[in-house]
Amino acid sequence: MAQIAKIHIPATGRTIELPTGLFINNEFVPSADSQETLSVINPATEEEICKVVAASGKDIDIAVKAARVAFKTTWGKNVTGFERSRLMNKLADLIERDQQELAELETLNNGKPVKVARDFDIGDSIQCLRYYAGWADKILGETIEVDNKTKLAFTRHDPIGVCGQIIPWNYPIMMWAWKVAPALAVGCTVVMKPSELTPLTALKLSQLVKEAGFPPGVVNTVPSLGAIGGAALSAHMDVDKVAFTGSTVTGRKVMEAAAKSNLKKVSLELGGKSPNIVFESADLEQAATWAALGILYNTGEDCTAGSRVYVQDSVYDSFMELLIEKVRSTPIGDGFDETVTSGPIISKIQFDKVWGYIESGKQEGAKVLVGGERRAGKGYFVDPTVFADVKHDMKIVKDEIFGPVLAVGRFSTEEEAIELANNTSYGLGAGLHSTDANQCMRVSSALEAGTVWVNQYNILHNNVPFGGKKQSGIGRELGKQALDEYTSVKAVHWNFGEKGSWPL
Ligand SMILES: NC(=O)C1=CN([C@@H]2O[C@H](COP(=O)(O)OP(=O)(O)OC[C@H]3O[C@@H](n4cnc5c(N)ncnc54)[C@H](O)[C@@H]3O)[C@@H](O)[C@H]2O)C=CC1
Numbered sequence: 001m002a003q004i005a006k007i008h009i010p011a012t013g014r015t016i017e018l019p020t021g022l023f024i025n026n027e028f029v030p031s032a033d034s035q036e037t038l039s040v041i042n043p044a045t046e047e048e049i050c051k052v053v054a055a056s057g058k059d060i061d062i063a064v065k066a067a068r069v070a071f072k073t074t075w076g077k078n079v080t081g082f083e084r085s086r087l088m089n090k091l092a093d094l095i096e097r098d099q100q101e102l103a104e105l106e107t108l109n110n111g112k113p114v115k116v117a118r119d120f121d122i123g124d125s126i127q128c129l130r131y132y133a134g135w136a137d138k139i140l141g142e143t144i145e146v147d148n149k150t151k152l153a154f155t156r157h158d159p160i161g162v163c164g165q166i167i168p169w170n171y172p173i174m175m176w177a178w179k180v181a182p183a184l185a186v187g188c189t190v191v192m193k194p195s196e197l198t199p200l201t202a203l204k205l206s207q208l209v210k211e212a213g214f215p216p217g218v219v220n221t222v223p224s225l226g227a228i229g230g231a232a233l234s235a236h237m238d239v240d241k242v243a244f245t246g247s248t249v250t251g252r253k254v255m256e257a258a259a260k261s262n263l264k265k266v267s268l269e270l271g272g273k274s275p276n277i278v279f280e281s282a283d284l285e286q287a288a289t290w291a292a293l294g295i296l297y298n299t300g301e302d303c304t305a306g307s308r309v310y311v312q313d314s315v316y317d318s319f320m321e322l323l324i325e326k327v328r329s330t331p332i333g334d335g336f337d338e339t340v341t342s343g344p345i346i347s348k349i350q351f352d353k354v355w356g357y358i359e360s361g362k363q364e365g366a367k368v369l370v371g372g373e374r375r376a377g378k379g380y381f382v383d384p385t386v387f388a389d390v391k392h393d394m395k396i397v398k399d400e401i402f403g404p405v406l407a408v409g410r411f412s413t414e415e416e417a418i419e420l421a422n423n424t425s426y427g428l429g430a431g432l433h434s435t436d437a438n439q440c441m442r443v444s445s446a447l448e449a450g451t452v453w454v455n456q457y458n459i460l461h462n463n464v465p466f467g468g469k470k471q472s473g474i475g476r477e478l479g480k481q482a483l484d485e486y487t488s489v490k491a492v493h494w495n496f497g498e499k500g501s502w503p504l
């Protein structure tokens with residue numbers, strides 16, 4: 001197969017030349033032992049964009065070796081934080097230079113609106129790289145007094161080593177940045193496995209990694225099926241850490257493979273079924289806006305999607321009127337249409353999964369207030385669908401759907417709202433809307449989630465930690481906490497005066 005794909009984007013007239021090989025040691029290469037390819041599909045048209053090389057188990061091994069050599073020679077403890085910071089800032093500048101082109105590639109492959117990809121996903125990713133570039137020369141240990149006369153101890157936060165990073169298809173560039181940036185900042189090397197559905201921007205970013213001047217082997221990119229490349233990374237004996245974002249089912253497999261191999265460090269960012277609570281004192285217009293954004297942003301393909309909304313009885317009707325109006329007016333379509341705010345679902349499999357849930361909601365007796373009807377034509381488009389009168393044991397209330405499908409229920413007291421919100425195996429995000437400050441403090445404290453939004457929803461910042469409780473994950477991304485995921489603390493005990501004696 002051709003090693004360079006010429007990808008034409010009719011909507012903008014741009015043609016992108018993209019290497020389609022594996023990126024190992026700063027070169028795009030074919031597989032060492034396989035002819036397998038991944039067919040990359042545009043979800044808005046259902047047409048193939050191109051094929052890319054699919055890494056085999058042997059290719060993963062080669063990439064891990066490249067990352068290990070780099071870690072021991074040109075990266076890891078062999079390069080100063082100042083230099084790591086310089087290269088990361090250079091990479092951020094190159095991404096900014098190519099922001100529009102990257103956005104168009106992301107839209108072609110993922111379907112999200114090009115303006116969202118450009119201004120939010122990529123804008124935040126550039127900032128993420130710069131944020132962690134700022135940390136690269138500030139990885140500090142501490143000195144600890146153990147005896148004032150003859151000894152002290154100090155700690156070093158060493159880079160953990162070679163990191164396998166497995167990312168999903170909902171935010172291909174942003175998840176790349178969330179994982180690569182803290183790893184590079186502390187001196188780790190990376191073997192990145194993008195989703196088999198969305199490998200294109202990871203390949204483009206690999207070109208920029210080389211152009212920025214990173215030494216060979218520091219970042220390697222191995223598009224592959226999860227059961228092959230992801231499984232091989234998770235089980236690899238020479239990978240020191242695996243960072244994963246995706247489903248809880250697959251996260252469990254990653255952790256099991258880590259436990260059965262070399263007990264590598266694992267961080268998991270998994271699914272959710274996040275509640276959004278509207279209390280009677282809330283600014284209802286604003287609460288409806290955030291609730292709509294909570295479920296419809298990124299077409300609901302978001303681990304923190306606010307997919308359960310609970311509304312206090314006394315304001316239920318007024319709130320629902322506002323919410324339905326917003327949901328109904330959501331412009332859905334091809335992401336290259338600048339007026340669109342929601343694109344298609346990522347794939348046929350996901351499309352069928354989302355429809356399976358919509359049908360189950362109808363069968364289980366939930367009331368469809370808006371949506372719920374199939375569209376004619378090409379593309380995996382699903383109109384936003386809102387269910388009311390839901391019961392807690394319905395599948396649409398319990399399971400992560402990962403699409404624009406919202407379940408709305410009622411409550412009468414604060415205690416009931418908290419009980420409903422926490423009645424889930426997940427614990428990723430939660431929102432509450434109220435103008436009573438005491439209530440905001442009480443409820444935000446009671447909600448079992450890694451992130452709680454008060455009078456807003458789904459807003460994240462690179463300097464604030466993000467991650468889950470319960471079966472939504474282990475570890476934290478973003479903020480200074482992410483640095484801990486990529487470092488290993490070494491304690492050095494130093495004797496500068498005490499003579500040893502034996503026997504004691
Ligand atoms: N938390 C999140 O951000 C995401 C959650 N999901 C959830 O997962 C559901 C299924 O979507 P999928 O794409 O199938 O998610 P998935 O969890 O299977 O895929 C995520 C990543 O894991 C890789 N992977 C798959 N099997 C693996 C294995 N055995 N070992 C290691 N890595 C493996 C995939 O290749 C991909 O790179 C969605 O409907 C949604 O509910 C999906 C994507 C992102």
Ligand code: BAL
Nearest residue numbers: 170245301302303304
């Ligand atoms: N909303 C944060 C990123 C994610 O969905 O995976």
